[in-house]
Amino acid sequence: MLRVHDLSVDSTGRRLLDQVSFELAAGEQVGVVGSSGAGKSQLVAALLGLTAPGLVVSGSVQVEGTEVVGAGPAVWHPLRGRATALVAQDPATALDPLTRVGRQVALPLRARGVGRREAARRADALLAEVGLPGTARRFPSQLSGGQRQRVALALALVGAPRLLVADEPTSALDPTVQAGVLDLVDRVTGPGLAALLLVTHDLAVAARLCTRLLVLDAGRLVLDGPVADVLGDPLVADVVAASRALAVTR
Numbered sequence: 001m002l003r004v005h006d007l008s009v010d011s012t013g014r015r016l017l018d019q020v021s022f023e024l025a026a027g028e029q030v031g032v033v034g035s036s037g038a039g040k041s042q043l044v045a046a047l048l049g050l051t052a053p054g055l056v057v058s059g060s061v062q063v064e065g066t067e068v069v070g071a072g073p074a075v076w077h078p079l080r081g082r083a084t085a086l087v088a089q090d091p092a093t094a095l096d097p098l099t100r101v102g103r104q105v106a107l108p109l110r111a112r113g114v115g116r117r118e119a120a121r122r123a124d125a126l127l128a129e130v131g132l133p134g135t136a137r138r139f140p141s142q143l144s145g146g147q148r149q150r151v152a153l154a155l156a157l158v159g160a161p162r163l164l165v166a167d168e169p170t171s172a173l174d175p176t177v178q179a180g181v182l183d184l185v186d187r188v189t190g191p192g193l194a195a196l197l198l199v200t201h202d203l204a205v206a207a208r209l210c211t212r213l214l215v216l217d218a219g220r221l222v223l224d225g226p227v228a229d230v231l232g233d234p235l236v237a238d239v240v241a242a243s244r245a246l247a248v249t250r
Ligand SMILES: Nc1ncnc2c1ncn2[C@@H]1O[C@H](COP(=O)(O)OP(=O)(O)OP(=O)(O)O)[C@@H](O)[C@H]1O
Pocket: 011, 016, 034, 035, 036, 037, 038, 039, 040, 041, 042, 043, 052, 055, 201
Protein backbone atom coordinates (compact mmCIF):
# COMPACT_ATOMS: atom_id res chain seq x y z
CA MET A 1 0.00 0.00 0.00
CA LEU A 2 2.74 2.40 1.05
CA ARG A 3 6.50 2.25 0.62
CA VAL A 4 8.40 5.07 2.31
CA HIS A 5 12.15 5.39 1.84
CA ASP A 6 14.48 7.99 3.37
CA LEU A 7 11.67 10.51 3.67
CA SER A 8 12.92 13.83 5.02
CA VAL A 9 11.33 17.23 5.51
CA ASP A 10 13.54 20.31 5.87
CA SER A 11 12.78 23.81 6.96
CA THR A 12 15.45 26.49 6.51
CA GLY A 13 18.39 25.17 8.49
CA ARG A 14 16.32 22.60 10.36
CA ARG A 15 15.39 18.99 9.66
CA LEU A 16 11.82 18.21 10.80
CA LEU A 17 11.69 14.63 9.52
CA ASP A 18 14.90 12.66 9.11
CA GLN A 19 15.22 9.77 6.64
CA VAL A 20 12.12 7.86 7.67
CA SER A 21 11.62 4.48 5.99
CA PHE A 22 8.83 1.95 6.44
CA GLU A 23 6.27 -0.04 4.51
CA LEU A 24 2.60 -0.55 5.15
CA ALA A 25 0.64 -3.47 3.73
CA ALA A 26 -2.97 -3.46 2.54
CA GLY A 27 -5.37 -3.69 5.48
CA GLU A 28 -2.63 -3.20 8.07
CA GLN A 29 -3.44 -1.01 11.11
CA VAL A 30 -0.37 0.95 12.14
CA GLY A 31 -0.04 3.58 14.86
CA VAL A 32 2.35 6.52 14.76
CA VAL A 33 3.29 7.70 18.24
CA GLY A 34 5.77 10.16 19.63
CA SER A 35 5.88 13.16 21.90
CA SER A 36 4.77 16.62 20.86
CA GLY A 37 6.96 18.01 18.07
CA ALA A 38 8.34 14.55 17.17
CA GLY A 39 7.27 15.00 13.56
CA LYS A 40 4.04 12.99 13.39
CA SER A 41 2.07 15.65 11.53
CA GLN A 42 5.02 16.35 9.23
CA LEU A 43 5.09 12.65 8.35
CA VAL A 44 1.36 12.60 7.55
CA ALA A 45 1.64 15.77 5.47
CA ALA A 46 4.64 14.45 3.52
CA LEU A 47 2.89 11.12 2.85
CA LEU A 48 -0.21 12.84 1.52
CA GLY A 49 1.39 15.67 -0.46
CA LEU A 50 0.16 18.26 2.04
CA THR A 51 3.47 19.70 3.27
CA ALA A 52 3.31 23.44 3.96
CA PRO A 53 4.84 25.75 1.35
CA GLY A 54 8.45 26.62 2.15
CA LEU A 55 9.31 23.17 3.52
CA VAL A 56 11.31 20.79 1.34
CA VAL A 57 10.39 17.10 1.08
CA SER A 58 12.98 14.60 -0.14
CA GLY A 59 13.21 10.83 -0.39
CA SER A 60 10.50 8.58 -1.73
CA VAL A 61 6.87 7.76 -0.96
CA GLN A 62 5.13 5.23 -3.17
CA VAL A 63 1.37 4.93 -2.84
CA GLU A 64 0.42 1.61 -4.43
CA GLY A 65 3.56 1.90 -6.56
CA THR A 66 3.09 5.53 -7.62
CA GLU A 67 5.82 7.96 -6.55
CA VAL A 68 4.21 10.98 -4.90
CA VAL A 69 7.13 13.02 -3.53
CA GLY A 70 7.17 16.17 -5.66
CA ALA A 71 4.05 15.00 -7.52
CA GLY A 72 1.53 17.53 -8.76
CA PRO A 73 -2.27 17.47 -8.93
CA ALA A 74 -2.34 15.19 -11.99
CA VAL A 75 -0.67 12.40 -10.02
CA TRP A 76 -2.64 13.05 -6.83
CA HIS A 77 -6.07 13.45 -8.42
CA PRO A 78 -6.76 9.72 -8.99
CA LEU A 79 -5.19 8.78 -5.64
CA ARG A 80 -6.86 11.27 -3.26
CA GLY A 81 -9.98 9.94 -1.65
CA ARG A 82 -9.59 6.53 -3.35
CA ALA A 83 -6.11 5.24 -2.57
CA THR A 84 -5.70 7.56 0.43
CA ALA A 85 -8.03 9.61 2.61
CA LEU A 86 -7.36 11.79 5.62
CA VAL A 87 -9.32 12.33 8.80
CA ALA A 88 -7.86 15.38 10.49
CA GLN A 89 -7.88 16.33 14.15
CA ASP A 90 -10.48 19.04 13.76
CA PRO A 91 -13.57 18.14 11.69
CA ALA A 92 -14.02 21.85 10.90
CA THR A 93 -11.12 21.57 8.45
CA ALA A 94 -13.00 18.94 6.43
CA LEU A 95 -16.55 20.28 6.58
CA ASP A 96 -18.19 23.21 4.81
CA PRO A 97 -20.30 25.03 7.43
CA LEU A 98 -22.76 26.29 4.80
CA THR A 99 -23.62 22.96 3.18
CA ARG A 100 -25.94 20.30 4.57
CA VAL A 101 -23.94 17.23 5.58
CA GLY A 102 -25.78 14.85 3.24
CA ARG A 103 -24.94 17.06 0.29
CA GLN A 104 -21.29 17.25 1.40
CA VAL A 105 -21.01 13.48 1.48
CA ALA A 106 -22.84 13.19 -1.86
CA LEU A 107 -20.71 15.79 -3.68
CA PRO A 108 -17.63 13.58 -4.31
CA LEU A 109 -19.96 10.94 -5.75
CA ARG A 110 -21.64 13.51 -8.00
CA ALA A 111 -18.16 14.60 -9.16
CA ARG A 112 -17.54 11.01 -10.24
CA GLY A 113 -20.67 10.95 -12.34
CA VAL A 114 -23.07 9.26 -9.89
CA GLY A 115 -26.64 10.50 -10.44
CA ARG A 116 -28.22 12.91 -7.94
CA ARG A 117 -30.64 10.41 -6.39
CA GLU A 118 -28.17 7.58 -6.16
CA ALA A 119 -25.54 9.91 -4.63
CA ALA A 120 -28.08 11.10 -2.04
CA ARG A 121 -29.07 7.51 -1.27
CA ARG A 122 -25.43 6.47 -0.82
CA ALA A 123 -24.70 9.53 1.34
CA ASP A 124 -27.66 8.62 3.57
CA ALA A 125 -26.38 5.04 3.83
CA LEU A 126 -22.85 6.20 4.70
CA LEU A 127 -24.14 8.60 7.34
CA ALA A 128 -26.17 5.74 8.83
CA GLU A 129 -23.03 3.56 8.77
CA VAL A 130 -21.12 6.10 10.87
CA GLY A 131 -24.00 6.19 13.35
CA LEU A 132 -25.80 9.29 12.08
CA PRO A 133 -28.99 8.08 10.41
CA GLY A 134 -31.41 10.81 9.35
CA THR A 135 -28.93 13.68 9.67
CA ALA A 136 -28.41 14.40 5.97
CA ARG A 137 -30.35 17.66 6.06
CA ARG A 138 -28.50 19.11 9.01
CA PHE A 139 -25.75 21.69 8.79
CA PRO A 140 -22.46 20.97 10.64
CA SER A 141 -23.38 23.61 13.24
CA GLN A 142 -26.44 21.53 14.14
CA LEU A 143 -24.27 18.57 15.15
CA SER A 144 -22.07 17.92 18.17
CA GLY A 145 -18.26 17.71 17.88
CA GLY A 146 -18.35 13.91 17.92
CA GLN A 147 -21.09 13.85 15.30
CA ARG A 148 -19.12 16.26 13.11
CA GLN A 149 -16.07 13.98 13.32
CA ARG A 150 -18.31 11.07 12.25
CA VAL A 151 -19.39 13.12 9.22
CA ALA A 152 -15.71 13.83 8.47
CA LEU A 153 -15.13 10.07 8.64
CA ALA A 154 -18.07 9.47 6.27
CA LEU A 155 -16.53 12.02 3.89
CA ALA A 156 -13.18 10.25 4.09
CA LEU A 157 -14.83 6.88 3.41
CA VAL A 158 -17.01 7.97 0.50
CA GLY A 159 -14.37 7.05 -2.09
CA ALA A 160 -13.76 3.65 -0.42
CA PRO A 161 -10.09 4.53 0.26
CA ARG A 162 -7.57 1.74 0.65
CA LEU A 163 -5.58 3.71 3.22
CA LEU A 164 -7.19 5.85 5.91
CA VAL A 165 -4.80 8.28 7.57
CA ALA A 166 -6.18 9.59 10.85
CA ASP A 167 -4.21 12.39 12.53
CA GLU A 168 -5.30 12.55 16.20
CA PRO A 169 -8.91 11.98 15.11
CA THR A 170 -10.35 12.20 18.61
CA SER A 171 -8.13 14.65 20.45
CA ALA A 172 -10.53 17.54 19.82
CA LEU A 173 -13.45 15.50 21.20
CA ASP A 174 -14.95 15.06 24.62
CA PRO A 175 -13.55 11.88 26.24
CA THR A 176 -17.05 10.41 26.43
CA VAL A 177 -17.43 10.41 22.63
CA GLN A 178 -13.83 9.49 21.79
CA ALA A 179 -14.37 5.76 22.25
CA GLY A 180 -17.30 5.68 19.83
CA VAL A 181 -15.34 7.39 17.06
CA LEU A 182 -12.33 5.12 17.63
CA ASP A 183 -14.52 2.02 17.52
CA LEU A 184 -15.84 3.28 14.22
CA VAL A 185 -12.31 3.81 12.84
CA ASP A 186 -11.51 0.27 13.97
CA ARG A 187 -14.63 -1.13 12.34
CA VAL A 188 -13.91 0.39 8.91
CA THR A 189 -10.21 -0.56 8.77
CA GLY A 190 -8.20 -3.76 9.08
CA PRO A 191 -7.63 -6.94 7.08
CA GLY A 192 -9.84 -7.00 3.98
CA LEU A 193 -10.78 -3.34 4.57
CA ALA A 194 -8.81 -0.10 4.40
CA ALA A 195 -5.35 0.09 5.93
CA LEU A 196 -5.02 2.53 8.83
CA LEU A 197 -2.22 4.91 9.75
CA LEU A 198 -3.30 6.34 13.08
CA VAL A 199 -1.39 9.24 14.59
CA THR A 200 -1.98 9.53 18.30
CA HIS A 201 -0.47 10.75 21.53
CA ASP A 202 -2.31 8.00 23.31
CA LEU A 203 -0.44 4.72 23.39
CA ALA A 204 -3.44 2.90 24.84
CA VAL A 205 -5.51 3.95 21.82
CA ALA A 206 -2.73 2.93 19.43
CA ALA A 207 -2.38 -0.41 21.17
CA ARG A 208 -6.12 -1.07 20.98
CA LEU A 209 -6.56 -0.30 17.28
CA CYS A 210 -3.19 -1.17 15.79
CA THR A 211 -1.07 -4.28 15.39
CA ARG A 212 2.14 -2.36 14.73
CA LEU A 213 3.59 0.90 16.04
CA LEU A 214 6.02 3.42 14.61
CA VAL A 215 7.72 5.61 17.22
CA LEU A 216 9.03 9.00 16.14
CA ASP A 217 11.46 11.03 18.18
CA ALA A 218 12.92 14.36 17.03
CA GLY A 219 11.99 13.59 13.42
CA ARG A 220 13.55 10.11 13.42
CA LEU A 221 11.80 6.77 13.27
CA VAL A 222 13.32 5.15 16.34
CA LEU A 223 11.14 2.04 16.61
CA ASP A 224 8.97 0.04 14.24
CA GLY A 225 7.48 -3.24 15.34
CA PRO A 226 4.52 -5.24 16.69
CA VAL A 227 2.64 -3.41 19.47
CA ALA A 228 3.80 -5.73 22.26
CA ASP A 229 7.48 -5.41 21.27
CA VAL A 230 7.31 -1.63 21.03
CA LEU A 231 5.46 -1.20 24.32
CA GLY A 232 8.05 -3.38 26.03
CA ASP A 233 10.97 -1.35 24.67
CA PRO A 234 12.70 0.95 27.19
CA LEU A 235 12.87 3.71 24.56
CA VAL A 236 9.09 3.96 24.71
CA ALA A 237 9.12 4.85 28.42
CA ASP A 238 9.91 8.47 27.44
CA VAL A 239 7.04 8.56 24.99
CA VAL A 240 4.67 7.16 27.63
CA ALA A 241 5.84 9.75 30.13
CA ALA A 242 5.41 12.54 27.59
CA SER A 243 1.93 11.42 26.58
CA ARG A 244 0.86 11.09 30.23
CA ALA A 245 2.15 14.59 30.96
CA LEU A 246 0.21 15.89 27.99
CA ALA A 247 -2.97 14.10 29.08
CA VAL A 248 -2.65 15.71 32.52
CA THR A 249 -2.13 19.21 31.11
CA ARG A 250 -5.14 18.73 28.86
N1 LIG B 1 5.61 25.07 8.65
C1 LIG B 1 6.61 24.78 9.50
N2 LIG B 1 7.81 25.39 9.39
C2 LIG B 1 8.84 25.08 10.20
N3 LIG B 1 8.76 24.17 11.20
C3 LIG B 1 7.59 23.54 11.37
C4 LIG B 1 6.45 23.79 10.54
N4 LIG B 1 5.43 23.01 10.96
C5 LIG B 1 5.90 22.30 12.01
N5 LIG B 1 7.20 22.60 12.26
C6 LIG B 1 8.08 22.01 13.28
O1 LIG B 1 8.28 20.64 12.93
C7 LIG B 1 8.45 19.84 14.10
C8 LIG B 1 7.53 18.65 14.02
O2 LIG B 1 6.19 19.13 14.10
P1 LIG B 1 4.92 18.17 14.01
O3 LIG B 1 3.71 19.06 13.95
O4 LIG B 1 5.10 17.19 12.92
O5 LIG B 1 5.00 17.41 15.42
P2 LIG B 1 3.93 16.41 16.03
O6 LIG B 1 4.70 15.19 16.41
O7 LIG B 1 2.79 16.24 15.11
O8 LIG B 1 3.51 17.22 17.33
P3 LIG B 1 2.07 17.33 18.05
O9 LIG B 1 1.85 16.01 18.68
O10 LIG B 1 2.30 18.41 19.05
O11 LIG B 1 1.07 17.68 16.99
C9 LIG B 1 8.15 20.76 15.27
O12 LIG B 1 9.38 21.13 15.84
C10 LIG B 1 7.46 21.95 14.66
O13 LIG B 1 7.74 23.13 15.38
